[in-house]
Amino acid sequence: MPTKAVLSPTRRSAYAVVMVAMGVALAPYTSIPVGIAKVNPTQHFINVLAAVLLGPGWAVGIAGGVAVLRNVMGAGTLLAFPGGMIGALLAGFCYRYWPRLTAAAVGEVVGTGLIAPVICALLVAPVLMERAIPLLALMPSFLGSTLAGAVMGVLALRLLQRADVIQLAGPRP
Numbered sequence: 001m002p003t004k005a006v007l008s009p010t011r012r013s014a015y016a017v018v019m020v021a022m023g024v025a026l027a028p029y030t031s032i033p034v035g036i037a038k039v040n041p042t043q044h045f046i047n048v049l050a051a052v053l054l055g056p057g058w059a060v061g062i063a064g065g066v067a068v069l070r071n072v073m074g075a076g077t078l079l080a081f082p083g084g085m086i087g088a089l090l091a092g093f094c095y096r097y098w099p100r101l102t103a104a105a106v107g108e109v110v111g112t113g114l115i116a117p118v119i120c121a122l123l124v125a126p127v128l129m130e131r132a133i134p135l136l137a138l139m140p141s142f143l144g145s146t147l148a149g150a151v152m153g154v155l156a157l158r159l160l161q162r163a164d165v166i167q168l169a170g171p172r173p
Contacts, residue, residue: 012054016062019046023066027075034141038077040070044108044149045156047088051104052157052168056092063088079138082119087112087146099168101157105150113143 007015023046030042043066050059063084070076087108094107117138160166 007054012058015054016050016058016065019050019062020065020069022046023062024069024073027066027070027073031070031075032145038075038080039141039145040076040080041145041149041152043067043080043084044087044112044146045152046149047084047091047108047112048101048104048150048153049156051088051091051107052095052101052153053166054092056089056096059088059092060085078124079116079120082116082124083112083142083145086116086119090115091150101154101168105154108150108153109143109146112146113139117142 023040023043026042027040031038031040043063046066047059047063050062054062064081067076067080067084070080071078088111090107090111091104092107095101095104097103120138120142121133157166157168161168
């Protein structure tokens with residue numbers, strides 16, 4: 001699996017489909033109900049992989065696709081949209097501007113753990129879910145989920161890089 005610069009559009013699409021399938025297939029086993037939210041560390045793992053291997057646009061599309069399918073299956077809530085997509089976007093941009101795996105992980109954690117709970121508490125929950133959810137009720141669960149998933153994503157990418165399965169931009173870990 002080469003870096004994103006040498007992937008053909010067909011291969012990028014194939015990787016995206018596989019990542020969406022992984023997110024949907026693993027969601028029933030890794031979604032943990034925490035209050036109104038169903039946290040899913042697998043989503044954040046996939047966000048880091050997609051952000052690094054495919055870029056921010058693809059990462060957001062993958063997170064959105066997983067969120068739609070998780071909601072259809074009953075393994076997610078509407079909070080999955082900002083919870084996954086904001087982190088994926090920031091992970092992709094952070095990796096693009098600072099090509100280090102830790103930059104992608106930090107972008108994922110900031111996007112999902114700090115920004116997404118604010119969006120969910122102030123916009124998604126009251127407007128789309130017709131419920132009030134305190135910000136302090138969402139932030140710990142979002143932070144825990146994204147920290148676990150981001151660490152798994154970085155570890156997986158480092159293992160793939162050390163096994164010479166992928167070649168990443170920037171310094172070797």
